[in-house]
Amino acid sequence: MRYFKYALILTTAVLLSFKLFAQQEMMGHSHMPIAVPNAAPTPALSLKLLKDSMSGYNLILDTQRYDLSVPPEGAMNMQQMMSATTNENTGFLQGHAHLYINGVKIQRIYGHALHLPANLFKSGINTVSVTLNNHGHMYWTAQGKKIVATLYVNDQTKEFITYRFESFPSKVKNTH
Numbered sequence: 001m002r003y004f005k006y007a008l009i010l011t012t013a014v015l016l017s018f019k020l021f022a023q024q025e026m027m028g029h030s031h032m033p034i035a036v037p038n039a040a041p042t043p044a045l046s047l048k049l050l051k052d053s054m055s056g057y058n059l060i061l062d063t064q065r066y067d068l069s070v071p072p073e074g075a076m077n078m079q080q081m082m083s084a085t086t087n088e089n090t091g092f093l094q095g096h097a098h099l100y101i102n103g104v105k106i107q108r109i110y111g112h113a114l115h116l117p118a119n120l121f122k123s124g125i126n127t128v129s130v131t132l133n134n135h136g137h138m139y140w141t142a143q144g145k146k147i148v149a150t151l152y153v154n155d156q157t158k159e160f161i162t163y164r165f166e167s168f169p170s171k172v173k174n175t176h
Contacts, residue, residue, distance in 0.1 A: 043064065044063065045130065045170065047149045055118055057115070058116070064170045067093065070096070071096075094135075100127070100131075128151045131147065145168075
């Protein structure tokens, strides 16, 4: 009887693990890719993460050839949300960004700077990733690659930022 009880507990744990994994997979793939149109210049994205003088960190997005913006006021139909919108004056794509810390989506980003509370980070190594997205939350791709920037940070080392990955890095810093 004791072994039956352990087998039942183990089976339940395995099934719950599969269910949790399936839910995470669905959530992780809920955002689909959208290719940068041929007529639009490819956006660039780089990140800076600075320790805030009071608490937490300040994240700076350095974008080029991309207009970070809130979705248009009023209802957008599904076709508009799933397509590319561009700034009529510059021809740059419009959209927002998504912030992920340690692989977990934290929020949307509509501007170039935001404060990140310290409680979003664990002690040691953390990842901070940002993707560029259209207003339908599809992530932009160019040349078959997701437009993403990721910082690996470690609050336990002298060098806070230990590694940086940028699929399409900004060439000139501090331009929007």
